[in-house]
Amino acid sequence: MSYPEIRPRRLRRNAAVRRLVSETRVAPGELVAPMFVKEGLTEPRAIASLPGVLQHSRDSLRKAAVEAVQAGVGGIMLFGVPVSRDERGSGGIDPNGILNVAIRDVVAEVGDATVVMSDLCLDEFTSHGHCGVLAPDGAVDNDATLAAYAEMAVAQAAAGVGVVGPSGMMDGQVGVVRRALDAAGHSDVAVLAYAVKYASAFFGPFRDAVESALEGDRRTYQQDPANLRESLREVALDVAEGADMVMVKPALPYLDVVSAVRAAVDVPVAAYQVSGEYAMVEAAAANGWVDREQVMLETLTSIRRAGAQIILTYWAVEAARLLRERY
């Protein structure tokens, strides 16, 4: 019988040594909380497929933003849910549209205590639910959509947002948004590009959250889950067009992509743990099938380990509190 001389288990003996050699930590300041605000609500409303996440009223959003700051989260990503929608998504551009109003509210409440970000996309505002305006044949018209994104970016910047997140996957969107911001005197507003966004079924619960009635699918602009090299091309284009940060979305099923993007560029890389990823864990935990907190922290640690330095997650506030106790 021969015994091993090299014993990796020595570094796993107790919590103290495990903490000492831990390679990956998730800090509250790296987490971004997505938040939904719905026009006309007087009370926040639950979202059935996203337990624990709310459609906020303007008031409850302000309070949630303050709580997020107190928990130490790095940012808040705002999504607006309008009462009425039209073909062109004009509610996204209107300075009195719900998202622009919410940006003003949150910035007035938290100032620079956290980074206020906004989704820059038309899908919450269009009657057909697509991320852009439609051509007469029903296809999403890339260049007409770019013009709308430019206006939307300027409206969000005028409302005081610190970072815009173009998420519609139109070709050239980062460059157009960057130039529009600069031309309007908002050169200090940063662009977090949803550079890599797959046509994913994991976005399902989000569509409930924003009450989107999407007709068809997004496969002519979001990416095929089968492709990795295509993502590197998307990222290179966005960085060349002026993206300050790039994002990969969804996160957990695409950790190989996160890792490849991290290796390919030097700008900060974010990953979005999307609604379906969150909902799966919540559903399993509600059945007693997995330990909710442990799985939450394990997924966040894994996304961080793969190379995302910023993580958008619906657990941001809760995870930030847990992590503060832990380290």
Ligand code: PBG
């Ligand atoms: C587009 C947008 C979507 C999500 C974030 N931004 C929906 C989509 O592209 O279909 C999904 C986020 C999630 O599922 O949590 N405005």
